Amino acid sequence: MTCTEFIAQLDDLLEDRVTVTLRADLEEHLRGCEHCVITMNTTRKTIEIYRSHELYELPNELRERLQKAILAKCKKC
Amino acid sequence: MPNIQTQGTEEVHPDVLLVNRAREGDVQAYEKLVKQYDRQVFRIAQHITQNREDAEDVVQDAFLKAYEKLDQFQGNSKFYTWLVRIAVNESLMRLRKRRTGRMVSIDEDVETDEGSMPRDLADWGPDPEMQYGQSELADILRKTIQGLPPGFRTVFVLRDVEGLSTEETAETLGLSVPAVKSRLLRARLQLRERLSRYFRKKKGDGAK
Numbered sequence: 281m282t283c284t285e286f287i288a289q290l291d292d293l294l295e296d297r298v299t300v301t302l303r304a305d306l307e308e309h310l311r312g313c314e315h316c317v318i319t320m321n322t323t324r325k326t327i328e329i330y331r332s333h334e335l336y337e338l339p340n341e342l343r344e345r346l347q348k349a350i351l352a353k354c355k356k357c
Numbered sequence: 358m359p360n361i362q363t364q365g366t367e368e369v370h371p372d373v374l375l376v377n378r379a380r381e382g383d384v385q386a387y388e389k390l391v392k393q394y395d396r397q398v399f400r401i402a403q404h405i406t407q408n409r410e411d412a413e414d415v416v417q418d419a420f421l422k423a424y425e426k427l428d429q430f431q432g433n434s435k436f437y438t439w440l441v442r443i444a445v446n447e448s449l450m451r452l453r454k455r456r457t458g459r460m461v462s463i464d465e466d467v468e469t470d471e472g473s474m475p476r477d478l479a480d481w482g483p484d485p486e487m488q489y490g491q492s493e494l495a496d497i498l499r500k501t502i503q504g505l506p507p508g509f510r511t512v513f514v515l516r517d518v519e520g521l522s523t524e525e526t527a528e529t530l531g532l533s534v535p536a537v538k539s540r541l542l543r544a545r546l547q548l549r550e551r552l553s554r555y556f557r558k559k560k561g562d563g564a565k
Contacts, residue, residue: 291542318480319549322556326549327517329486335499336403336412338396346399346413350391350420354384357425 281309286316294324372436380427391420394437397519398444404514405448407503408455415451419444434528438521442529445511452507485556501551509544516541 286309292298293306310317338346372393378386395416402415423430423440430439486494502510515526516537527537 287542287546291538291545315478318478319546322481322553323545323549325481325485325556326545326552329552330498330502330513330518330548331520333495333498334400335495335502336400338399338416342413343395346395346416347388347391350417350424351384351388353417353421354387354424 281305283309283313283316286310286313287319290320290323293320294327370435373432376427376430376432376436379424387424390436390440394440395420397437398440401441401444401514401519402448404502404518405445405507405511406451406455408451411448411451411455415444415447419447422447435525438525438529441515441519441521442531445515445529449507479553479557481553481556482558485552488556497552497555501548501555504551505544505547509540509547512537512540513544513548517545 286306289298289302289306293303298306310320372390375386375390379390398419399412399416402419403409403412406412406415419440422443426443430436482488489497502513505513511530512526512532515521515529516523521529523534523537523541526532526541527534530537532540
């Protein structure tokens with residue numbers, strides 16, 4: 281397996297959506313390729329970091345204002 | 358959210374019950390849907406438009422449009438993905454306006470080769486984000502994702518930040534499943550590469 285072939289399967293590997301046979305092939309590639317090990321680990325970490333950090337919170341005050349405005353308009357529909 | 362088991366074998370999502378009540382003029386039922394999804398719609402809009410005022414407008418307009426179009430909601434998709442589709446379209450429209458009329462679509466800038474094969478070989482430490490304070494880290498994450506083309510950014514946000522499935526993301530954006538997969542892979546790899554500037558192991562890391 282080449283690095284390009286490994287990368288093409290990376291998302292499915294990270295989401296555990298590969299067959300047993302394919303997983304074995306991917307793991308064999310990883311044993312001999314530090315580049316792909318690093319790519320896999322840091323890509324997984326990238327997803328984790330974005331999932332665990334709320335970048336755009338909606339403050340309560342603004343939230344209430346928006347909700348009121350939406351519902352007032354809906355009532356006029 | 359759990360589905361409600363009806364007398365037959367079919368399961369009805371609670372949102373569908375609220376939508377049905379809202380269609381009959383029950384604004385309080387719609388209020389529950391607004392309160393359930395306004396944070397998510399705001400996040401998505403802010404990620405796409407990169408502008409706070411636009412994101413606020415998108416929240417209002419998306420929920421209002423959805424309300425006006427409730428009769429068109431088929432019920433064969435989730436209300437949330439249907440709502441997100443409206444919000445994404447509203448967001449792209451506002452992004453286009455901000456860019457003084459230049460066309461912005463979900464297909465923009467996706468034909469780049471960047472990100473198809475990783476170039477940066479640098480490894481990260483076990484908890485790279487601990488190198489930064491919360492506020493500084495949030496700035497880094499915002500700046501990094503803002504650098505992605507809108508077509509990649511939107512797929513990444515829906516799939517990885519908001520947790521939609523690949524199929525839901527495809528349906529929401531009007532893309533094929535292979536197109537979503539391709540963009541998601543490239544978005545993830547580009548973000549990884551860009552974050553490496555901040556998170557790569559420094560010389561001497563791990564040395565006692």
